[in-house]
Amino acid sequence: xxxxxxxxxxxxxxxxxxDDETLILTRETTANDIEEWDxxxxxxxxxxxxxxxxxxxxxxxxxxxxxxxxxxxHLSKVIN
Amino acid sequence: MLFNDPVFLFLFLxxxxxxxxxxxxKVGGSASMVLIVAASLLFYGWWNPPYLLLLLGSVIFNYTVxxxxxxxxxxxxxxxxxxxxxxxxxxxxxxxxxxxxxxxxMGENWQFEEIFIPLAISFFTFQQxxxxxxxxxxxxxxxxxxDFATFVILFPQLIAGPIxxxxxxxxxxxxxxxxxxxxxxxxxxxxxTFILGLFKKxxxxxxxxxxxxSVFSVANQLTMLEAWGGVxxxxxQIYFDFSGYSDMAVGLGxxxxxxxxxxxxxPYRATSMIDYWKRWHITMTRFFMMYIYSPISLLIxxxxxxxxxxxxxQFLLAIITPIVITFLVSGLWHGAAWTFVIFGAVxxxxxxxxxxxxxxxxxxxxxxxxxxxxxxxxxTSLIYFRADNIVDANLxxxxxxxxxxxxxxxxxxxxxxYLGISWRTLLVFSSGSxxxxxxxxxxxxxxxxxxLKNKPSDLRKIRPTVGLAISSSAMLWMALxxxxxxxxxxxxxx
Amino acid sequence: xxxxxxxFIIVTFPVALIFIALFVEFFSYILKDVPxxxxxxxxxxxxLQEGDAVNSPTVLLGxxxxxxxxxxxxIAPKGEVANLTTNKAxxxxxxxxxxxxxxxxxxxxxxxxxxxxxxxxGYDPTDKAAEIYVTSVFNETxxxxxxLKNMNSIFNNKRIEPAILNIESKIGYKALALFALTPDxxxxxxxxxxxxxxxxxxxxxxxxxxxxxGRSNEPLILSKIVGAALTNICKMIHKIDLYFIVAPMPKTTxxxxxxxxxxxxxxxxxxxxxxxxxxxxxxxxINEYRVFPxxxxxxxDHLRRPGWTAEYARLLKExxxxxxxxx
Numbered sequence: 052x053x054x055x056x057x058x059x060x061x062x063x064x065x066x067x068x069x070d071d072e073t074l075i076l077t078r079e080t081t082a083n084d085i086e087e088w089d090x091x092x093x094x095x096x097x098x099x100x101x102x103x104x105x106x107x108x109x110x111x112x113x114x115x116x117x118x119x120x121x122x123x124x125h126l127s128k129v130i131n
Numbered sequence: 132m133l134f135n136d137p138v139f140l141f142l143f144l145x146x147x148x149x150x151x152x153x154x155x156x157k158v159g160g161s162a163s164m165v166l167i168v169a170a171s172l173l174f175y176g177w178w179n180p181p182y183l184l185l186l187l188g189s190v191i192f193n194y195t196v197x198x199x200x201x202x203x204x205x206x207x208x209x210x211x212x213x214x215x216x217x218x219x220x221x222x223x224x225x226x227x228x229x230x231x232x233x234x235x236x237m238g239e240n241w242q243f244e245e246i247f248i249p250l251a252i253s254f255f256t257f258q259q260x261x262x263x264x265x266x267x268x269x270x271x272x273x274x275x276x277x278d279f280a281t282f283v284i285l286f287p288q289l290i291a292g293p294i295x296x297x298x299x300x301x302x303x304x305x306x307x308x309x310x311x312x313x314x315x316x317x318x319x320x321x322x323x324t325f326i327l328g329l330f331k332k333x334x335x336x337x338x339x340x341x342x343x344x345s346v347f348s349v350a351n352q353l354t355m356l357e358a359w360g361g362v363x364x365x366x367x368q369i370y371f372d373f374s375g376y377s378d379m380a381v382g383l384g385x386x387x388x389x390x391x392x393x394x395x396x397x398p399y400r401a402t403s404m405i406d407y408w409k410r411w412h413i414t415m416t417r418f419f420m421m422y423i424y425s426p427i428s429l430l431i432x433x434x435x436x437x438x439x440x441x442x443x444x445q446f447l448l449a450i451i452t453p454i455v456i457t458f459l460v461s462g463l464w465h466g467a468a469w470t471f472v473i474f475g476a477v478x479x480x481x482x483x484x485x486x487x488x489x490x491x492x493x494x495x496x497x498x499x500x501x502x503x504x505x506x507x508x509x510x511t512s513l514i515y516f517r518a519d520n521i522v523d524a525n526l527x528x529x530x531x532x533x534x535x536x537x538x539x540x541x542x543x544x545x546x547x548x549y550l551g552i553s554w555r556t557l558l559v560f561s562s563g564s565x566x567x568x569x570x571x572x573x574x575x576x577x578x579x580x581x582x583l584k585n586k587p588s589d590l591r592k593i594r595p596t597v598g599l600a601i602s603s604s605a606m607l608w609m610a611l612x613x614x615x616x617x618x619x620x621x622x623x624x625x
Numbered sequence: 626x627x628x629x630x631x632x633f634i635i636v637t638f639p640v641a642l643i644f645i646a647l648f649v650e651f652f653s654y655i656l657k658d659v660p661x662x663x664x665x666x667x668x669x670x671x672x673l674q675e676g677d678a679v680n681s682p683t684v685l686l687g688x689x690x691x692x693x694x695x696x697x698x699x700i701a702p703k704g705e706v707a708n709l710t711t712n713k714a715x716x717x718x719x720x721x722x723x724x725x726x727x728x729x730x731x732x733x734x735x736x737x738x739x740x741x742x743x744x745x746x747g748y749d750p751t752d753k754a755a756e757i758y759v760t761s762v763f764n765e766t767x768x769x770x771x772x773l774k775n776m777n778s779i780f781n782n783k784r785i786e787p788a789i790l791n792i793e794s795k796i797g798y799k800a801l802a803l804f805a806l807t808p809d810x811x812x813x814x815x816x817x818x819x820x821x822x823x824x825x826x827x828x829x830x831x832x833x834x835x836x837x838x839g840r841s842n843e844p845l846i847l848s849k850i851v852g853a854a855l856t857n858i859c860k861m862i863h864k865i866d867l868y869f870i871v872a873p874m875p876k877t878t879x880x881x882x883x884x885x886x887x888x889x890x891x892x893x894x895x896x897x898x899x900x901x902x903x904x905x906x907x908x909x910x911i912n913e914y915r916v917f918p919x920x921x922x923x924x925x926d927h928l929r930r931p932g933w934t935a936e937y938a939r940l941l942k943e944x945x946x947x948x949x950x951x952x
Binding site for chain 1: 264268270405409420421426429432433449450486489
């Protein structure tokens with residue numbers, strides 16, 4: 052799966068978890084850019100991402116990612 | 132040795148800094164790492180030489196386990212390694228607490244001789260446990276002993292954090308070794324950051340400390356105003372004490388060309404409990420989130436989605452439970468006493484309410500109201516953190532809210548009579564001048580707490596201007612002037 | 626290191642450090658002769674210096690229990706009794722220095738009266754208290770040499786005291802002192818201490834009771850330094866009459882002390898020590914005139930206002946006017 056596709060799917064997941072259709076993700080987006088981001092939403096993001104991409108993630112891997120770009124790269128690694 | 136010791140400031144630091152960079156340039160990165168490990172051991176051993184053995188033992192043991200885990204990631208080995216570390220920590224820090232409580236349950240009143248808690252044991256234990264887990268997960272590929280030792284023992288963060296993850300230091304150590312590190316490029320910024328931290332600790336925290344102490348030492352004789360004053364004073368004290376220390380750690384790291392993670396981000400500007408915990412003791416929160424909260428929450432949340440639990444059930448089991456567990460552990464990590472557990476519980480409660488509010492999509496409170504509620508919760512938790520025991524903490528809280536304790540000091544008797552409030556000579560607010568000085572310090576520190584930034588949005592944005600030189604010089608002088616007694620940092624017996 | 630920061634570390638920052646230090650030093654030099662006004666003792670010292678001579682026949686010395694009372698109540702006609710009472714912190718040493726300064730402008734009194742807690746004679750100022758109430762107040766040459774000779778330990782040997790490291794005392798307090806009005810007279814209360822209703826029974830707050838109970842644990846002694854100060858007082862004025870009045874004590878403390886014979890013991894120690902130096906020494910225990918119940922105290926050492934402080938003032942007035950002055 053291409054990174055661009057992953058980013059699109061991730062965007063949909065974020066829009067759903069944060070209940071915000073206007074949310075647009077870029078590779079540079081970080082947790083600080085999204086006000087509602089907290090530990091709980093992070094869990095939901097992980098689970099929804101897992102469902103959307105049909106993979107299994109480890110929370111520890113997600114926690115230390117700096118931005119969406121790194122997350123996409125990580126997801127890509129897991130998928131492939 | 133402490134960062135605010137004259138021996139450290141005028142002897143140890145200049146000499147080690149010089150030797151480190153000289154060695155780095157003339158001999159090589161690895162040599163300079165050896166030097167700084169040796170210096171850090173001297174730093175640690177200065178306080179109590181025998182405990183060096185404990186530190187070294189811990190490092191050697193954990194390195195051996197890590198090395199093995201990298202070759203063969205056995206879960207059994209990981210668990211054994213983790214349990215050994217926790218057992219040692221448990222023995223030194225929690226044995227008495229554990230045994231005394233068992234005794235109480237059995238109706239006995241056992242008193243144990245105090246075990247001296249080795250400095251920094253909570254920090255270096257946690258840092259290494261995290262490393263073991265990362266090694267098992269394959270987060271780390273390979274690790275030399277020198278790198279491992281530097282990572283754990285580095286004196287800027289050895290005693291009281293920040294809690295560093297190996298992956299944060301890995302690349303930096305490689306660069307250092309290869310002669311491509313930050314070198315001296317962060318030195319100036321490091322000096323300025325260190326001075327800021329020293330100022331916060333020595334000039335701010337230590338100045339307001341006696342006022343907080345005088346209130347907390349007479350919990351059962353306080354009036355409402357005194358109680359509030361003391362609690363606010365302590366809330367400010369602990370922030371400047373710990374963030375000052377963290378600033379010093381980061382500054383020192385920069386002086387040696389290492390970037391350590393920051394620990395605070397204007398926490399008293401937080402407008403919600405969730406916000407607060409993104410700003411307070413950031414590396415510790417990160418540790419607990421990564422290694423306790425997330426795994427538990429993820430596990431339960433997955434189950435809840437799989438089994439289609441109701442919203443309430445999901446909230447109770449997947450949200451409340453992990454938060455409670457995490458914060459009870461966190462509370463206990465701060466100290467072996469029930470007051471610390473309650474400190475954790477109060478925070479957990481605040482967070483749960485916050486999350487519930489969001490989950491059930493209740494209208495967002497106005498920012499000031501959110502800030503106010505958050506500060507109230509934080510202060511309540513800190514009352515338990517600071518008080519000698521639960522009874523004292525409860526007494527203080529009672530006096531803060533029960534109108535029966537609203538008594539004016541005798542030097543305000545005129546106003547008290549006018550307002551129909553009782554007055555008498557108070558214990559803490561016995562004189563106007565004392566109270567005014569305390570109020571002055573509180574107001575000054577509140578302003579500083581809300582303005583002094585912890586985290587420059589971009590390090591390179593700080594320019595070495597004349598203004599910076601003047602403010603740093605002023606802070607340095609004030610810190611030196613107030614350096615009379617090196618009292619320890621609060622987060623010290625951790 | 627890039628050139629910007631290099632310049633900062635090597636030039637800008639050190640220059641700023643030196644500049645600020647010099648600036649503060651200069652500022653403190655300007656404020657050098659401003660007399661400090663941090664507390665009542667500072668005020669008293671300024672009043673002695675700036676005020677007119679009162680030439681009182683009686684000088685009254687003592688600690689805060691008496692000082693407190695004299696702020697409100699009049700115990701003698703104006704100018705009869707010079708009020709040089711202080712709080713405990715400056716010790717009997719402080720009383721001695723004040724007397725000396727008093728004598729610079731005023732004629733020697735006929736009598737000196739100490740009206741204080743008995744613990745006053747066992748107390749030597751130390752550490753921070755000594756700094757704030759003794760060494761920073763009494764810093765004339767002779768005073769300093771007396772202190773060096775008799776109380777060497779209170780000097781913390783800070784040879785170099787640049788203003789920049791002592792901003793609080795060299796600049797902060799001095800700057801605040803600029804705003805204080807210059808006192809030109811000693812404190813004399815105005816109210817007449819007519820017998821006011823006093824509460825005989827009521828309950829004592831537990832914290833106060835605790836303090837009272839603990840007070841008698843401290844034995845009454847005559848410290849060496851206090852002894853030296855008293856001897857010096859006797860030497861200062863030829864043929865001076867010296868009176869020691871024991872101020873009111875809570876009943877619990879008084880009974881315990883009486884039981885152990887401590888008050889008589891102190892009396893004897895004082896007489897013994899001053900035998901050669903002073904010709905006429907007298908000892909009066911106010912608690913024999915009247916027992917002060919525990920409820921009379923607002924803490925372990927001080928009397929409640931207004932009734933009990935008035936009672937002490939009344940007794941003091943009576944003793945001074947009838948027993949002391951008439952003699």
